[in-house]
Amino acid sequence: xxxxxxAVTGMGLICPLGRDPEAVFRDMIAGRSGVSALDxxxxxxxxxxxxxxxxxxxxxxxxxxxLGAFLERGLDRKTAFGLAAAGDALASAFGAAAPSSVxxxxxxxxxATGLTSTEVPEAEQDFLAHLDGRGAYDPRSxxxxxxxxxxxxxxxxxxxxCAALVARRAGAAGPVLTNHxxxxxxxxxxxxxxxxxxxxxxxxxxCGGFESMIHPFGVLSFALLGALSTTTDRxxxxxxxPFDRTRDGFVIxxxxxxxxxxxxxLALARGARPLAEIVGYGSSLDAFRVTAPAPHGAGxxxxxxxxxxxxxxxxxxxxYINAHGTxxxxxxxxxxxxxxxxxxxxxxxxxxxxxxxxxGHAVAAAGAVEGVAVxxxxxxxxxxxxxxxxxxxxxxxLDYVPLVGRPASFEYAVSNSFGFGGQNASLVFRRxxxxx
Amino acid sequence: xxxERRKIYEVxxxxxxxxxxxxxxxxxxxxxxxEDLGAESLDFLDIAFRLEQDLGIKIPRGDIQAxxxxxxGDEPFEVDGVLTAVGLARLREAxxxxxxxxxxxxxxxxxxPYLFTVETFFNLCVRLVGEKSAVTA
Amino acid sequence: MRAVLTGAGMVSALGLSPEEVWxxxxxxxTGIRPLERTREPWTPIAYGGEVAAGFKPGDHAFxxxxxxxxxxxxxxxxxxxxxxxADAGGEQAVWGDLPDLRRGMFTGAALTVDEDNEFLxxxxxxxxxxxxxxxRFGREGVPTxxxxxxxxxxxNNVLALVxxxxxxxxxxxxxxxxxxxxxxALAEAQWALRDGGADALLAGGHDTQLYMExxxxxxxxxxxxxxxxxxxxxxxxxxxxxxxxxxGEGAAFVVVEPEERARGRGARxxxxxxxxxxxxxxxxxxxxxxxxxxxxxxxxAVGRALDEAGLRGDDVGVALVSASGDPAEAAVFGVxxxxxxxxxxxxxxxxxxxDGGAAGGAFALALALPVLAEGRHRRALVAAASDxxxxxxxxxxxxx
Numbered sequence: 023x024x025x026x027x028x029a030v031t032g033m034g035l036i037c038p039l040g041r042d043p044e045a046v047f048r049d050m051i052a053g054r055s056g057v058s059a060l061d062x063x064x065x066x067x068x069x070x071x072x073x074x075x076x077x078x079x080x081x082x083x084x085x086x087x088x089l090g091a092f093l094e095r096g097l098d099r100k101t102a103f104g105l106a107a108a109g110d111a112l113a114s115a116f117g118a119a120a121p122s123s124v125x126x127x128x129x130x131x132x133x134a135t136g137l138t139s140t141e142v143p144e145a146e147q148d149f150l151a152h153l154d155g156r157g158a159y160d161p162r163s164x165x166x167x168x169x170x171x172x173x174x175x176x177x178x179x180x181x182x183x184c185a186a187l188v189a190r191r192a193g194a195a196g197p198v199l200t201n202h203x204x205x206x207x208x209x210x211x212x213x214x215x216x217x218x219x220x221x222x223x224x225x226x227x228x229c230g231g232f233e234s235m236i237h238p239f240g241v242l243s244f245a246l247l248g249a250l251s252t253t254t255d256r257x258x259x260x261x262x263x264p265f266d267r268t269r270d271g272f273v274i275x276x277x278x279x280x281x282x283x284x285x286x287x288l289a290l291a292r293g294a295r296p297l298a299e300i301v302g303y304g305s306s307l308d309a310f311r312v313t314a315p316a317p318h319g320a321g322x323x324x325x326x327x328x329x330x331x332x333x334x335x336x337x338x339x340x341x342y343i344n345a346h347g348t349x350x351x352x353x354x355x356x357x358x359x360x361x362x363x364x365x366x367x368x369x370x371x372x373x374x375x376x377x378x379x380x381x382g383h384a385v386a387a388a389g390a391v392e393g394v395a396v397x398x399x400x401x402x403x404x405x406x407x408x409x410x411x412x413x414x415x416x417x418x419x420l421d422y423v424p425l426v427g428r429p430a431s432f433e434y435a436v437s438n439s440f441g442f443g444g445q446n447a448s449l450v451f452r453r454x455x456x457x458x
Numbered sequence: 459x460x461x462e463r464r465k466i467y468e469v470x471x472x473x474x475x476x477x478x479x480x481x482x483x484x485x486x487x488x489x490x491x492x493e494d495l496g497a498e499s500l501d502f503l504d505i506a507f508r509l510e511q512d513l514g515i516k517i518p519r520g521d522i523q524a525x526x527x528x529x530x531g532d533e534p535f536e537v538d539g540v541l542t543a544v545g546l547a548r549l550r551e552a553x554x555x556x557x558x559x560x561x562x563x564x565x566x567x568x569x570x571p572y573l574f575t576v577e578t579f580f581n582l583c584v585r586l587v588g589e590k591s592a593v594t595a
Numbered sequence: 596m597r598a599v600l601t602g603a604g605m606v607s608a609l610g611l612s613p614e615e616v617w618x619x620x621x622x623x624x625t626g627i628r629p630l631e632r633t634r635e636p637w638t639p640i641a642y643g644g645e646v647a648a649g650f651k652p653g654d655h656a657f658x659x660x661x662x663x664x665x666x667x668x669x670x671x672x673x674x675x676x677x678x679x680x681a682d683a684g685g686e687q688a689v690w691g692d693l694p695d696l697r698r699g700m701f702t703g704a705a706l707t708v709d710e711d712n713e714f715l716x717x718x719x720x721x722x723x724x725x726x727x728x729x730x731r732f733g734r735e736g737v738p739t740x741x742x743x744x745x746x747x748x749x750x751n752n753v754l755a756l757v758x759x760x761x762x763x764x765x766x767x768x769x770x771x772x773x774x775x776x777x778x779x780a781l782a783e784a785q786w787a788l789r790d791g792g793a794d795a796l797l798a799g800g801h802d803t804q805l806y807m808e809x810x811x812x813x814x815x816x817x818x819x820x821x822x823x824x825x826x827x828x829x830x831x832x833x834x835x836x837x838x839x840x841x842x843g844e845g846a847a848f849v850v851v852e853p854e855e856r857a858r859g860r861g862a863r864x865x866x867x868x869x870x871x872x873x874x875x876x877x878x879x880x881x882x883x884x885x886x887x888x889x890x891x892x893x894x895x896a897v898g899r900a901l902d903e904a905g906l907r908g909d910d911v912g913v914a915l916v917s918a919s920g921d922p923a924e925a926a927v928f929g930v931x932x933x934x935x936x937x938x939x940x941x942x943x944x945x946x947x948x949x950d951g952g953a954a955g956g957a958f959a960l961a962l963a964l965p966v967l968a969e970g971r972h973r974r975a976l977v978a979a980a981s982d983x984x985x986x987x988x989x990x991x992x993x994x995x
Binding site for chain 1: 664695696699700704706714715718719722725726727729730731732733734735737740741742743744745746748749750751752754755758759761762763764765766767768769770771772773779783786790792808812873874875876877888891892895981982983984985
């Protein structure tokens with residue numbers, strides 16, 4: 023089978039700047055930040071004081087009856103994000119209609135997420151209540167209590183449940199996968215869906231990522247490794263500063279983004295309006311360290327080269343790179359080195375920006391949330407900026423589109439996502455030049 | 459070596475061995491953590507944590523560099539990540555256990571962890587335990 | 596391009612290679628025994644497929660140092676991957692002549708668990724009248740938690756550690772689809788070979804069901820087997836004794852490479868991969884696996900695999916399935932004689948290993964190799980179903 027072109031025909035977004043991809047992108051190019059004081063819990067005893075939280079999201083209201091009722095019983099926040107974003111994506115692709123022209127067995131779902139979440143009430147209920155007099159954990163007590171409650175405990179540890187629920191929502195009975203590739207996960211999930219469509223395995227995919235770790239234990243897990251910014255002498259919206267000389271770690275974000283992908287010919291035949299095309303996906307392993315990137319960003323460079331090869335494009339075709347750009351000292355220096363190696367140095371490499379400067383790091387969902395920014399950049403021919411980049415690091419010497427967005431004329435864009443465990447993924451998007 | 463220093467020495471060697479999956483006999487005072495003993499950045503966090511727990515101290519991250527930078531006073535410690543002559547001299551003073559030839563002109567801040575030896579952790583712990591005792595007394 | 600399997604490794608309750616497990620299974624032995632390392636006194640489950648004490652993680656870790664961040668399922672996974680490479684001729688033979696970008700790995704994994712509950716003392720010290728005092732927790736508890744806590748919990752640890760150990764830098768994915776993950780990993784590995792993106796890969800899965808949160812969950816959902824005694828013998832998970840899950844653990848990995856390369860390097864070709872397919876039966880909330888939808892999905896996946904291989908149902912002599920003991924899964928996989936032919940041999944490794952979770956499909960995959968090597972059957976179907984309704988199958992053929 024000749025490889026098919028793959029179109030993005032729908033997208034849904036839940037992020038700290040909002041839920042409407044148009045409004046979110048307007049905020050981004052204006053250099054508005056979704057980072058604010060971390061008020062999800064009392065941070066008095068914690069070093070981390072800021073986060074990029076999703077506000078005004080009511081899972082019960084956001085989701086249809088049965089699911090909403092179920093979620094109100096306590097299903098975790100990130101699954102609610104995922105379901106809501108998938109619903110938005112399907113609605114944007116098909117309106118109120120179901121994608122009835124595609125047989126269910128030819129519809130697939132590829133999602134990505136990270137660890138299970140334990141919020142404070144759950145920690146109290148599941149753990150704290152069952153410590154015996156000596157402070158040891160008493161599983162008998164936990165078992166007895168567990169037998170009394172309603173069984174939601176079991177769901178909190180099923181990270182593939184969201185994919186099953188999205189599959190049901192999309193009427194999908196084809197391949198359904200949940201990717202656990204750490205911070206590269208969502209880009210990998212989108213990449214795999216893209217390949218399945220291109221090779222003719224399926225005719226419709228819902229793909230993307232969902233994540234929320236803005237609870238004490240999630241924040242702590244990154245803070246203990248020194249990965250999060252502990253800056254307190256700047257306003258919250260100025261803390262996330264990728265590529266800046268003074269950067270000191272990432273700001274934790276949350277959210278979800280989902281895409282509907284279809285073969286371009288089928289999409290056009292049904293009268294859909296493509297938002298963009300996906301034309302390349304590449305993935306690599308550092309095979310170096312668990313948390314530190316490989317020297318010279320070698321793994322990152324391999325992922326980008328592999329994605330370009332997959333797309334059949336020379337580096338100079340690329341007009342914009344949405345960087346992983348976490349604002350950790352190591353990532354940004356190594357990613358810059360990797361971009362230089364693949365695209366050439368200053369003046370030759372395309373403009374690069376990190377939207378994490380505005381929406382924080384959505385961890386396993388990052389590649390999907392940032393994918394929406396890339397699609398919007400291609401559609402509007404405007405580059406989103408790297409906010410807070412006021413004191414450039416001499417080691418980071420590329421054009422990072424500092425502070426505010428700017429118009430550009432470009433056809434192809436790359437989105438990078440790199441994860442702990444040394445998993446790297448790059449996607450190549452193409453501007454849709456037909457009638458929109 | 460007095461009893462207290464002997465005890466600290468044993469704790470340091472034991473914890474470095476455990477953190478790096480080595481036998482204690484494989485850990486020597488003059489060994490560098492990264493090049494000789496195979497440590498990576500995560501292991502520094504792990505070793506510092508273990509020593510804090512066992513010795514009841516708090517090891518501020520980047521303590522040695524921070525002290526060296528502070529001792530440089532108004533003079534710049536580094537420029538664009540490269541240690542200045544003053545920075546290099548102050549760092550050498552803060553790490554007396556490291557042979558002089560290891561402090562090379564043009565050294566970057568990011569290369570400082572490569573200097574660390576087992577003795578660096580030992581000296582750090584001796585100082586912090588001493589400071590703690592002084593406060594307690 | 597035909598993908599073949601040239602090596603397999605297992606870490607399980609009944610042995611450390613598919614041959615050992617199959618041999619002992621054939622002799623009527625079972626790995627389901629009284630639990631030792633993981634006994635949880637509050638559950639009615641006193642038996643399970645616990646990896647035997649004979650498995651020494653230190654013998655398999657690439658670096659002894661990394662054991663500190665390796666939870667038990669990660670140790671199983673790294674062990675099984677290394678055993679698979681050894682079985683395929685050793686590190687040099689499998690990877691030696693390949694650029695690192697053409698070496699890949701696909702894993703089926705569950706969430707890595709914090710078996711030691713390392714943060715419990717910090718929680719305890721910050722308790723105030725049954726509530727968690729977050730300020731005290733932050734100030735006093737946090738400094739007592741090892742900073743590598745998150746690293747131990749990373750779900751892609753097996754992928755990361757094995758990639759480091761062998762210098763694998765090519766195609767990769769870590770899939771969290773329960774029992775189906777190990778077979779989906781093989782499917783993706785096969786795609787990577789066909790795409791021309793890799794020349795040798797590892798594929799498989801690893802997991803444990805034998806830890807507190809998982810057992811509480813299964814218990815609450817009423818999905819654990821009620822028996823206080825070892826509940827079944829051979830093929831139990833597919834028979835009338837399928838009254839619930841008997842938990843197990845372990846890992847299995849296979850080495851996948853193009854047939855031409857395998858022949859060229861003189862490798863023993865253990866089986867050809869004829870086809871891979873998957874389908875899903877969108878699960879209900881809290882239902883294990885909807886039987887009707889599950890059967891339909893299984894039929895679709897099997898039909899697609901047979902079509903791709905150009906085979907009919909009666910060309911397949913044996914089916915190895917991930918049936919965990921759950922009655923719904925028994926009912927779904929029970930349809931296989933209708934889908935294939937009435938005389939097909941059905942084997943459910945969970946009957947002697949317990950439910951391997953994300954290792955379940957990989958167990959069935961690895962055990963297909965000694966089953967085919969016996970020569971009674973030329974082709975095997977391997978099928979696995981996740982709790983959320985994903986079904987993955989692969990068709991294997993004995994090497995001529």
